[in-house]
Amino acid sequence: MEFVNVIVDISHEKLDRIFQYRVPPELKGRIRIGMQVNFPFGTGNRPMKGYVVGGADVPDYPSEKIKALTGIVPGSVPAESQLIALAAWMKETYGSTMNQALKTVLPVKQRIRQRQERKIVLTANRETAQCLLEECRRKHYRAKERLLEALLESREGHLDYDRSVKELKITSSVLQGFQEAGVLRVESSTRYRNPLEGRFSKQPRTIVLNQAQRLAADGIWNSYKKEGGRTYLLHGVTGSGKTEVYMELIDRVIREKKQAIVLIPEIALTFQTVGRFYERFGERVSVMHSRLSDGERYDQYLRAREGKIDVMIGPRSALFTPFLHIGIIIIDEEHESSYKSENVPRYDARETAIQRAGMCGAFVVLGSATPSTDSYYRARSGEYGYYRLHERIGEASLPQVPVVDLREELRAGNRSIFSRKLREAMEDRLRKHQQIMLFLNRRGLAGFVSCRSCGKAIRCPHCDVALSLHGDGRLRCHYCGYETEMPKVCPSCGSPYISGFRAGTQQIEREVQKVFPGARVLRMDYDTTRSKESYEKILTAFGKGQADVLVGTQMIVKGHDFPGVTLVGVLAADLSLYASDYRASERTFQLLTQAVGRAGRRDLPGEAVIQTYVPDHYSIQAASRQDYEGFYEQEILYRTLLGYPPVYSMLGIYLSCREEELLEEQAEKLGAYIRDLDVPGVSVIGPAKAALAKKNDIYRRVIYLKHQSEGTLLKIKQKLEKETEQETVWEEVHIQYDWNPLNVY
Ligand code: ADP
Ligand code: ZN
Ligand code: ZN
Numbered sequence: 001m002e003f004v005n006v007i008v009d010i011s012h013e014k015l016d017r018i019f020q021y022r023v024p025p026e027l028k029g030r031i032r033i034g035m036q037v038n039f040p041f042g043t044g045n046r047p048m049k050g051y052v053v054g055g056a057d058v059p060d061y062p063s064e065k066i067k068a069l070t071g072i073v074p075g076s077v078p079a080e081s082q083l084i085a086l087a088a089w090m091k092e093t094y095g096s097t098m099n100q101a102l103k104t105v106l107p108v109k110q111r112i113r114q115r116q117e118r119k120i121v122l123t124a125n126r127e128t129a130q131c132l133l134e135e136c137r138r139k140h141y142r143a144k145e146r147l148l149e150a151l152l153e154s155r156e157g158h159l160d161y162d163r164s165v166k167e168l169k170i171t172s173s174v175l176q177g178f179q180e181a182g183v184l185r186v187e188s189s190t191r192y193r194n195p196l197e198g199r200f201s202k203q204p205r206t207i208v209l210n211q212a213q214r215l216a217a218d219g220i221w222n223s224y225k226k227e228g229g230r231t232y233l234l235h236g237v238t239g240s241g242k243t244e245v246y247m248e249l250i251d252r253v254i255r256e257k258k259q260a261i262v263l264i265p266e267i268a269l270t271f272q273t274v275g276r277f278y279e280r281f282g283e284r285v286s287v288m289h290s291r292l293s294d295g296e297r298y299d300q301y302l303r304a305r306e307g308k309i310d311v312m313i314g315p316r317s318a319l320f321t322p323f324l325h326i327g328i329i330i331i332d333e334e335h336e337s338s339y340k341s342e343n344v345p346r347y348d349a350r351e352t353a354i355q356r357a358g359m360c361g362a363f364v365v366l367g368s369a370t371p372s373t374d375s376y377y378r379a380r381s382g383e384y385g386y387y388r389l390h391e392r393i394g395e396a397s398l399p400q401v402p403v404v405d406l407r408e409e410l411r412a413g414n415r416s417i418f419s420r421k422l423r424e425a426m427e428d429r430l431r432k433h434q435q436i437m438l439f440l441n442r443r444g445l446a447g448f449v450s451c452r453s454c455g456k457a458i459r460c461p462h463c464d465v466a467l468s469l470h471g472d473g474r475l476r477c478h479y480c481g482y483e484t485e486m487p488k489v490c491p492s493c494g495s496p497y498i499s500g501f502r503a504g505t506q507q508i509e510r511e512v513q514k515v516f517p518g519a520r521v522l523r524m525d526y527d528t529t530r531s532k533e534s535y536e537k538i539l540t541a542f543g544k545g546q547a548d549v550l551v552g553t554q555m556i557v558k559g560h561d562f563p564g565v566t567l568v569g570v571l572a573a574d575l576s577l578y579a580s581d582y583r584a585s586e587r588t589f590q591l592l593t594q595a596v597g598r599a600g601r602r603d604l605p606g607e608a609v610i611q612t613y614v615p616d617h618y619s620i621q622a623a624s625r626q627d628y629e630g631f632y633e634q635e636i637l638y639r640t641l642l643g644y645p646p647v648y649s650m651l652g653i654y655l656s657c658r659e660e661e662l663l664e665e666q667a668e669k670l671g672a673y674i675r676d677l678d679v680p681g682v683s684v685i686g687p688a689k690a691a692l693a694k695k696n697d698i699y700r701r702v703i704y705l706k707h708q709s710e711g712t713l714l715k716i717k718q719k720l721e722k723e724t725e726q727e728t729v730w731e732e733v734h735i736q737y738d739w740n741p742l743n744v745y
Contacts, residue, residue, distance in 0.1 A: 001031055001055035003066065007084075007098070008041065008050045018053065018098065020060055022068040031055070034085030036073035049073055051084045053098055079305055079322035080106070086320075086356050095717060095737035096345035104345060105320045107301050118161035118188040120175070122151045132183065143174050151184065161186060194303075195287055195296050196278050205279070209248060213241050216387035217248045223385055224363045231354055231364040233334075233379040235371050236389025237626070238597040239561070242367045243273060245389075246330050247280055249365065254281070254310045258327030258362070262313045263349060265336040265558070271536055272561065273332075274313055281311050288314035288321065316341065316349035319356065326362040329353045333558070334366035334375055335590055337742050346738045350375070369597065370590040370628060373583075373635050374740075377646040399568075399599040399606035401624040405615045407455055410497075417511050422569045422609045430519055430548055434604065435564040438512070438551045439595045440505055441575045441588075448578030449475065449486065453495035455613030457578045458487070464642055466578040468691065478580045478744035479704055481688025508571065509551050516549075524552035557595040566606050568599040573612040573620055580691065581744050582644040585619040589631045592623035643683065645740040649710040651717060652738035653703040654690065654745045659732070660699045666733045667701040673723065674705065679716060682707045691744040702745050710739075 005018045021039050023031055031037070033052050041048035047070070059066055087101035122129060133148040146168045150159055164170060178184045209217060220232050236242045250260040262277070264270045277285050286309045288300045303309050305322040312321040316339050319329070331339065331350055339349040350366060357364045366375055366384070379386040392398075404419040414420060429436050448466040450457040457466045460477035467475035467484070475484050490498050505525045512521050524538050535555075542550045543562055550556055576588040592610060600606020612620055622631035640647045655670070657663035667687035674684050683706045690700035707713050717737055724730040738745070 001028075001057065003056045003059050004031055004037070004052045004069065005054040005056070006037060006039065006050040007053050007102075008048060019050070020056075020066055022059075022063070022066045024068040024070075027069060027072065030072065031069075032085070033088045034081035034083075036078070036081060037069050038071045038073060039069045040067055051081060053084060053088050053102075079324050082324075082356070082359055083320055083322060085359060086352070089355055090345045090347050090352065092718075093351075093714070094345035094347050094739065095721065095735075100344050104317075104341075104343075104347070107298065107320075117190070118186060119158045120147075120151065120161055120164055121158040121185045121187055122154075122183070123185050124183045126152065129183065143168070143170050144178070146170070147174065147178070148183075158187075161188075190302075194283065195292055195300070196274070196285065197283075207244055209244060210241065210393070212236075212389045212391065213245050213248070216389060217245050219387055220245075220249060220363070220365065220385065221252055229357050229361050229363045230385055231357075231366065231378075231383070232385040232387060233371055233375050234365055234367040234387050234389070235376075235379075235628070236367070236369060237392060238369045238594070239392040240369075240389035241393050242332070242389060243276060246332070246365065246367065247277065249328055250281070250311060250330075253327030254284075256327060258325045259304075259309075259321075259323040260311045260328045260330065261318055261321055261323070261326060261353075262311060262330045263316060263318055263332065263339070263353070264313060265333050265338045266315065266555075270332075270558075271539075277311060277313060284308075284310040286312055288312060288318045290315075319349055319353055326357065326360050328363055328365065329357050330365045330367065332367045334368045335370055335372040335586075337587075340742045342743075344736055346736070348739065370593045373586050373632065373639065374646040376628075376632055377636065397600070397605060398626055399596060399608050401596055401608045401610060401626075403610045403612060403615045403620060403624050406611055406613045407453060410452060416515075417508060417571060418515065418569070419609070419611050422611060423515065425567050425607060425609055426516065426549075426569070429567045430516060432566075433548075434566040435542070435545070435547075435562060436549045436567045436569065437556060437562070437565050437595075437598055438508060438549060438569045438571060439557055439598075440508060440551070440553055440571050441573055441591055441595075448580065449498055450574075450578060450613065451490035451493060451495055452497040452499070452613065454490060454493040455574070456490065456492045458491065458498075463582075463685075464638075465580045465582060465584065468580050476689070476691075478691040479688070479702075480685050505551050505553060512549055512551065519549050520547040521549045521551060522547040524550060524556050529555070554591055557591065557598055562598065563604075565598055566600050566604045568595055568606070568608040570595050570608065570610045570612075573610045574614050574617065577614065577617065577619065581741070582639070582642070583742065585617075585635055585638070588617075589619040589623050589635075592620065593626060593628075596623060596626065643706050648706045648708055649713050650740050651705045651713045652741040652745060653705070653720070654736040654738060655687070655701045655703070655733055656698050656736075657733040658698055662729075663699045663701055663733055666729060667703065670720070670724075671703055674703070674716065674720070677716065677719070679707070679712060682712065682716070700745065704741075 001023055004021055004023055006021060007018055031052060033054065035052045036049055037052055038047060038049055083105040087105045091098050091101040129148055129152055133145065136145040136148060147170050150164065150168060175186060179186060216234055223230060234242055234245060253260050264273065274287060286300050286303060288297060301322060304312055312318050331353060334350060341347050353364050375384065378384045402421060404421050409419050426436055448457050449469050458475060459466055460480065460482050462482055463477055463479045465479060467477055469475055469486060473486050475486055489496050505523055509521050509523045512519060522538055522542055528538065529535050541547060545564055570592060573592055576591055577584050596608040599608045610620060610624055614620065618634040619631060644650065655663060655667050671684060671687045685704040687701045687703045690702050693700055705713055705716065724735060
């Protein structure tokens with residue numbers, strides 16, 4: 001590195017200004033991204049400090065104009081440097097400006113006033129204080145007497161400043177007199193807000209790991225000790241004790257004076273889990289999430305930086321906790337889509353965690369009952385270590401899972417939301433006063449069209465994903481832009497019953513009340529959970545048995561343990577199959593497996609009824625058997641045949657512009673440019689109109705690239721970035737990059 005790019009002061013919101021300096025001979029080979037360095041700045045050559053955010057061998061300016069660095073700021077590499085280095089990696093990998101990347105990893109630098117806490121501390125020994133008290137009594141110094149009495153009586157040897165001044169009516173001159181005489185001291189300290197304080201008990205249950213848990217914990221730990229920071233996949237059904245394994249590993253990490261980050265998909269849904277961490281690790285645990293106030297969030301950032309906590313729990317942004325010595329990063333429910341950012345830089349928290357762990361020798365544990373095809377593929381290839389917990393803790397047996405064919409129901413004249421089988425089962429549970437969950441799978445409802453007689457959805461002949469029905473009555477593929485007229489009858493079986501699906505949770509709630517008039521029903525969906533505590537309220541009420549039936553979307557199938565539930569009804573199991581992207585089957589399998597796993601967790605045996613139009617689909621069959629490997633074998637075959645991730649790498653290039661013509665022209669040009677590069681093995685799909693072809697008056701187009709090697713696509717992306725940096729037209733047409741896109745754009 002001959003030259004370095006530095007940013008001067010990240011606290012002044014001047015994040016986007018980058019300055020270039022020369023690396024002098026004495027510093028050659030020692031400069032790394034993220035380091036804090038000294039240099040002369042501005043016309044007056046003021047000495048300044050800044051962070052290295054990049055390097056170059058060729059300068060961007062005439063080299064005689066570039067000043068030299070003066071030194072490296074001594075001391076350990078602070079947490080912020082690590083985060084800046086991470087931002088530099090994110091910028092390169094995911095494509096964004098340095099500014100956007102820095103804003104992602106560093107919190108808003110706006111200063112939020114700390115709460116100060118002042119206390120009066122007795123510094124004289126008790127005997128001296130006692131003598132002094134008697135003297136004050138003799139001399140009738142009442143205020144001094146009251147203060148000394150209170151101090152001597154206080155158990156901790158100190159008093160709260162504000163309260164004492166008010167209640168004991170003490171003036172500052174009294175305090176000052178004593179302070180000068182060395183009797184007491186006024187101390188002030190920052191009071192941090194701890195969002196968990198007082199919400200849980202601190203009574204850890206003593207749990208002895210079972211054999212499978214011990215094998216996993218010891219296996220991971222020994223491998224980490226031997227080989228350093230690696231990534232491990234902990235695969236175990238819900239209730240198999242993964243969380244206990246996480247806590248065991250965290251315990252060992254803390255003993256080595258290192259810290260832990262625990263990512264969870266959605267804090268409101270995993271409240272019970274947070275409680276378990278707090279019970280075990282107490283005040284040294286904190287959470288970071290969007291429902292905290294700015295002040296609370298900033299405090300957690302400071303507490304972490306100052307070494308006041310060891311464990312940070314939160315959604316993907318908690319990955320950027322400024323810990324200095326991270327030992328472990330855990331990603332629970334690693335298959336969840338919330339780990340992928342939908343904002344630029346569109347980072348994947350799993351990859352970014354692995355990168356951050358690599359920077360400080362930490363290890364990463366990915367946990368899931370239904371690992372993403374991606375992670376399982378890497379575990380199979382040996383890239384990740386792999387540990388499996390096969391059994392649920394305790395007696396809990398796997399539920400019975402009948403699959404009901406809705407086409408049969410239609411043929412038998414049953415047009416109700418409930419199949420005959422589900423209805424019978426519901427009657428039975430209500431009679432026995434056991435609880436029921438009804439899960440409406442509404443994921444990926446993007447206007448697909450399917451046949452109610454044969455169950456087939458209309459698919460793209462080129463991409464094998466469901467086509468979407470648009471406002472103009474035409475069906476479109478969201479990857480390649482293929483279009484066709486909406487047919488009048490099913491292309492497979494000729495039935496006229498083809499349509500989208502339109503039942504909502506509210507409708508189901510009403511139907512339950514109609515069919516089972518006495519049943520108490522709770523509903524959980526985006527409408528009923530808008531306010532801050534509503535998730536918890538609904539779940540707590542249901543947990544306490546205040547309702548017989550809980551109706552909801554995917555949020556009810558995640559992370560909660562309801563021992564009273566013995567029946568789960570899955571309505572419209574196949575809806576998520578028609579999401580118009582290549583992960584549709586994977587998501588369906590995950591959702592159904594999770595839903596089924598909610599049934600019968602303790603002493604009562606459970607049952608889950610899956611209602612579907614495509615009972616033979618492998619994702620539904622495998623979910624009903626709780627057969628992960630069976631699902632994976634089919635799925636990886638499909639990904640291989642069609643060249644989708646993880647077998648191939650896929651890069652989405654999203655273009656947007658206010659002017660449609662200009663957009664089309666530029667999209668075509670870019671597409672042609674990529675094709676002209678003629679990189680062997682790269683397939684270029686598009687340009688095509690985006691799924692959302694226009695949003696807020698801005699037109700959108702997409703190009704997808706596929707190749708077996710991610711490195712090849714990364715090189716193409718860097719070429720494109722260079723190319724588009726130089727032409728001003730790209731200021732009007734915006735480009736975003738998205739690796740292995742989760743949702744269609
Ligand atoms: P997961 O994270 O895989 O869903 P948990 O760690 O939450 O599983 O475990 C499920 C339940 O079993 C929890 O209530 C937990 O306290 C309990 N549990 C876990 N491991 C043990 C063990 N070794 N002995 C007794 N109870 C356990
Ligand atoms: Zn049909
Ligand atoms: Zn297509």
